Amino acid sequence: MVRYKELNHKAAGHDGTLTDEEGILVFKPATKQETNFYQAIQNTRNFNEEVSKTDNYDIPLIDWMPTFLGILDEGQASPPDNVHLLKDPNLDEATLKQLIKDTDNKDMRSKRYLVLENLLSTFRKPNVLDVKLGKILYDDNATKEKKERLTKVSNETTSGSLGFRICGMKIRKNKLTKGLSESYFENGNDGYISVNKFYGRSRTKENIKDAFEMYFADDELSSERRLKLKTTFFQRLQLFYNTLLNEEVRMFSSSLLFIYEGDSTIWDLRHDEDRILKSDFFDSDSDDESEDPLEDDEEIATDTAYKKSSLSSMHLIDFAHSRLTPSLGYDENIVDGVDNLLKVFEELQNHA
Structure with missing residues (x-):
């Protein structure tokens, strides 16, 4: 059972x-x-x-x-x-x-x-970030009370100023998490902390970059690997932006889920090679005749999930307020937020 x-x-x-x-x-x-x-x-x-x-x-x-x-x-x-x-x-x-x-x-x-x-299934020590997209956070079916409440949230946070907002993180403790106010996180018993929605709501246009720096500050990874992650996510965001321009949908309160591997052993065995797009869920390992470096690690090789793992991934999630909208063009509400995310990630790379 x-x-x-x-x-x-x-x-x-x-x-x-x-x-x-x-x-x-x-x-x-x-x-x-x-x-x-x-x-x-x-x-x-x-x-x-x-x-x-x-x-x-x-x-x-x-x-x-x-x-x-x-x-x-x-x-x-x-x-x-x-x-x-x-x-x-x-x-x-x-x-x-x-x-x-x-x-x-x-x-x-x-x-x-x-x-x-499960987007986390192929990661050994995942660091996870949830970024909600859009300035408008409600659809046409929302009640008047909900529209007023979510408009207030948007106006008082980076949802309104940037078109995106950090909703939460589940990350391993690092040198930058030490400065967090106790009201913004909960300690886990596994070396992780859960950063709550109030942290994201407290961010501004001026300090939002610091929040992403904290996300990428895993102490087990070198500065070169952290820069590689920022660059890879920047490339994904560029491709995702182009996708959105070709899709006729309306999505409210959807999020981008960022995940990266915090285990340096996996990075070593992967020779720091990552994929822009995650392997398809239906991919068969038996179809790939090339040698897999993870086979050299007996502990990891016993788990087939790690054999086709990426070092990081980015996915769009949460569609409870989403629908197709033929002939209405792209979703400007979401596109603007991704455009501003691109600007943040460009800064993250340039000031690494």
């Missing part, structure tokens, strides 16, 4: 998000609008999958999102249309279906969950 547990290393968001014992999947309480958005994005993927991702190829929005595997509804798994659940021989389709069907948790059986890939 599969057992579920609360998702660890969560930077922000609502309670109730679960993962399986293996940490491969995430079970997120579903709303109708978020479910519809995932399914709509799946159905609009009409490009040729054999086209390589080059500078001349626009990356579709779906490639920045967590892989959507289906819906768990009262204990029954329902895969979305046109999704083949798994091609990885280490976890075949039958195993995955059983995994998302079986539960001894009564609460799971009484709710509907989105079944998504």
Whole structure:
């Protein structure tokens, strides 16, 4: 019988998000609008999958999102249309279906969950940052009270001035976290701290860069590796910006989730080589005949997750207030925020 547990290393968001014992999947309480958005994005993927991702190829929005595997509804798994659940021989389709069907948790059986890939599953010591996008934080369905409350939050924070706001972090303690006010974080018993939403709300245009410096200040990584991370995320943001210009959607309160590996052993064995885009969830290790440097580490090689890991990743998450908007052009509310993020990351590189 599969057992579920609360998702660890969560930077922000609502309670109730679960993962399986293996940490491969995430079970997120579903709303109708978020479910519809995932399914709509799946159905609009009409490009040729054999086209390589080059500078001349626009990356579709779906490639920045967590892989959507289906819906768990009262204990029954329902895969979305046109999704083949798994091609990885280490976890075949039958195993995955059983995994998302079986539960001894009564609460799971009484709710509907989105079944998504766990973006943290391939990291050994992840540092996680949640950045909420947009100046406008509510959709047309929000109540008057909610619109007023979220407008106030936007006006008083970098959501209004920059079009983005740090919602939270789950990071390892480092030399820069020592200066944090106790009201802004909670200590974990694993060397991590959870930085809360009030820290992000206290940031301004003038000091927002310092918050990102703190995020990247993992003491186990050299200054060269930290600069490489900033540069890689800057490149991702450039590509993501171009994606947004080609997508006709409206997204309110969606976030960019930044993750990077804090274990220097993984960096050593990867020879500091990272991917701009994370490996596809359906990629099979058996299809790659090249030697994997992680095979040289007996402890790590026993875990297939690390064998196809990246050193960092960036994904767009949270679509409870998102929808497709054909013929309305790109989402200026989100694009402006990403434009300002690019300016911050350009500064991070230049003043490293």
